[in-house]
Amino acid sequence: MSDTASGGLTFASLGSGSKGNATLVSDGETHLLVDCGFGLKETERRLARLGLHPRQLDAVLVTHEHGDHIRGVGPLARRHQVPVYLTPGTWLSGRLGELPHRHWITPQARFAVKGLSIDPITVPHDAREPVQFGIAGGGRRLGLLTDLGHPSAHVVEAFAGCDGLVLECNHDRRMLAEGPYPASLKRRVGGDWGHLANVQAAWLLQRLGLDRLQRIVCSHLSEHNNRPELALEALVPLLDGDDSRLRIAAQDDGLAWQTLG
Template structure:
């Protein structure tokens, strides 16, 4: 991923620092507001990846946290402490005790919208094996982005909350056959494939069908398992919903992330 300049003002844009079991972080900006959702990378690695996307951590207005698992929260505390960045998270995530000291933290309530500068954020409760996990819908510049990873199944509540998005970052964690035949021990296979684990490719496709596809300009396959999925399998599961047109589909990779995408 080549170094990039920041998005222009008045357009809702997003990028991925990387997505997968080794670390997750997503940037969202309207050109003036800059939010980081999760940070599962070390502070030094997060700083490096932010620089590739044209951003210094001191330019972040806030870090939003989805839940307390290490691949999402590992770098949040160090980054917030070093650069004095406010952190927004649920009380349950805070009580998990994995964040450490942060200079400023703000409670968020699932389903209760709040505003940071030019962006409106709606935290949405999701089925996942964490203390009080949420995912986010973000609105700004007349557009709406859904960030929807780390959920065990496409519940009716989630489908309803994420309707009407112009772009969607969607978990495609595993292929069910690869998970069943792969190296994970049985207990971990049951956790990943269970109702409180992670979305399989076929579940991601089912969720998309429930949301409707007419308005979606970009669909980003994310949180792909290193052992239990491959990009071509995730895309193969979703392309039939688009009548074979894969121009709206992209993959957020673990190592290279995804460069800035602007919602038209």
């Protein structure tokens, strides 16, 4: 495992976007994988790139049942006997197959996996029982916040006080409007139960407050309806032009280990 993940609360991305999403969170002893939207072999390859073997994972946390978040969950859990934590609604979608070690979670009910404390937080998204997560350890808190159609008051309250934030910047509204998607898909993506636009991410970030945030990661960028520079352009003004706290979680390369000190 990378030296950057040997102490404190750390996180990394295996990849983020419409083709697959997965995020690692660790305190150096407990290793969580949040979602697994890549096939088994690709997941193993991407984990190895970040210095982990699948059998080092203590749990997989599942946000919701869409394919870009669960494609590899079942195969990974079955091959490597990894416990999976998910809401009953996500399980009842019928898309995960047999899970040898399945644990129910309840939105807004905190639970722990070894040394990490986890808050599953309800978000507005077009899935059966979707959640996102606040994960705390070592006196630091990381918010994982993607796949939501609008920044509700509940979301603002639940994600306040984070030291790091993985934040959806799915689309640029103009690119979505002028892009190749059919009208029905444009309405879904841009609707209140779809995905956050760059401007909505900026609004949410402003409401959450910036003083405590050490790392802000733009994630779940659309391949067709966004560009990294547009996401950064939306957020940098909130940081007085200083982009040193900003990162991009890329679809192919993910994001290397980040430490919240």
